[in-house]
Amino acid sequence: MKLRRRAGLFAILAAIILAIAYGFMPKPLPVETAEVKRKYMRVAIEEEGRTRIIDRFIISAPVAGFARRIELDAGDPVSKGEAITELEPLRSNVLDPRSRAEAKARVAAAEASLRAVKENVHAAKASAEFAKKELDRLRQLFKDALVAQEKLDEAETETRRTAAALRSSEFAVEVARHKKAAALTALKYSAAREPEEYAERVIIKAPVSGRVLRINHKSEGVVNRGQPLIEIGDPQALEVEADLLSADAVRISPGTPVLFERWGGDKLLKGRVRVVEPAGFTKISALGVEEQRVLVISDIVSPPGMWAELGDGYRVEASFILWENDNVLQIPASALFRYGDGWAVFVFSNERARMRKVQIGYRNGLSAQILSGLAAGDKVITHPDSSIKEGARVRLRKERTL
Template structure:
């Protein structure tokens, strides 16, 4: 430094001290500082790969009891949960009453009765006429019988008399049948007037009983009050709640990974410990379901059976919620790291290990993953310390300082 600059600094030592402090602070500020990181260790532990979906229980054999006839049901005294036995009468159905005749309908019915009576009288007169014709033809045929033997009448005349007799007898029988038909039509017309809901009747109406097909409980009551029902209308649902299965709808992409006999773990059903089950059937037909986010998804029903003792899940009923975990893969001692320690590097995966308080980039080969942890096939060994949740400031060779928990 030129002497003309050194001389003033000697005369003013405070300026020299300030300059030295500024240089020291700048050096300290730009000096590389260790990055504060969270660490974890590579370990061996059980690893399970599952597919998790929400499901529900359902009765295996559900019977929908429908009305066998049109009629009026009595008031339902059974409630949901009531026990029933096979063959027990659950309710009765009374046939519908006749309609009330308004003045116009009653006048038409009376006119139909009068017409039926006149038709009956006409049919009777026609029957009398047919009877007389048949008797005449019969007498004629009897007169010709001795004459044909003596050759007094031709064979053609005799055959014609025989045919006329047979035809007259058939006409008489037809007329008698028309009398019976006219009589029945008169009875039908009289019935329309006689049986009306507006008139009391002493006739005991037959009640159709509806019985239970199995021993079980009432699962659903479609109607509780008395009222009209039609043939095939649902009245009750009966089932055995002790015979339950699990129904879970999964994405079709996950359904192809599930196989019959696969283990199922049932959580969050209300009990203290998870329940066990086995997949029985994957239905071959999918359906479209809209998710909570409004996305259409293709879903498939997977049916499973309980394998846990009955006393552990006997409090469950039809339609209870469960969370099912389908176990795709499981091993007890697996070398693994948290998925949060992994990051993409080139075409594979890598982690940052810690050596001499510095970060070292290490590529790894992964195996099974379950979302939280990943299996390490190569690149790490048990006990290695790695960085969990590496930030953008962590690079290969950077100094590190472990965050204290």
């Protein structure tokens, strides 16, 4: 009886000790895993881009003038040589009371000057007639040897002088008439009067065939020399510009393939880099950081029917493909961690975490190429934290699929 009692006590004590030991044993850590697979992988630089028309023509006013209303609308087709609008001479100013009084006074002064020079013509004409009669009289006397040659020469000179003075007076009359006409223009061509038909007009024509992209000055009105009036281009001749960080731009060269995504259509568009501009510029990021940016220009090589809806200034997402391969052994980049000078991962094996050094190749934001250290089918622990050690007990939370 006592032996049974002791045995029962020992059993209870052993159970308590085992329960306490089990309670202090480390529990398996929940982890997520991903299978090492061979599949397509690409390394790309992604940046927002914007479409633009390759050849854009901004038509400006060649001279200052009064532009007639442009009847075209954005999107309308135009042909080479087609009249876009007309430039008329600038309108005259409106005369205020003082300006009108001054203009009338200048007209009155011009009329008085005209009357004065007309009287000068009468005086010059009388002098010229008298000199001619005197010359005729002296010539008759010279024939009769009654006057000397000197007197005859003086009479001829005086005749020529008075004739010249008469012609000068007549020219002065013409000048006075023109001055009067000039003074009258200030009253005749006031902006308050009805405009007359302008003889001189500058016709603005389209330099190329295309479509109207933007109208900068649609309504009629005064324009300055060089002021933009309208923009014309071919919407089917598009290119894509994207400003990349200079550190990324040096990895791209003409001919680099590009994929355009999230442009509004259902299909990806293919492109190719045409130009990496040699000069960069400074741009302030959304965080207020100065960045050196470089413009990269790409052509769309997909059939035009796939992107017929795209227009000038549309947003696209451009992926510049630096490297790609259809059969790459890869793991999630989140499974990697630094170990010494290299990289390592934890492999999920028999509910234990086993550390394994790996050699990696290309990486993008999601995946990393495995050159050695793993095989297809292995399962690696993603997002390992400091609590996971070599040989630690782990349990599977869920499996992640690439």
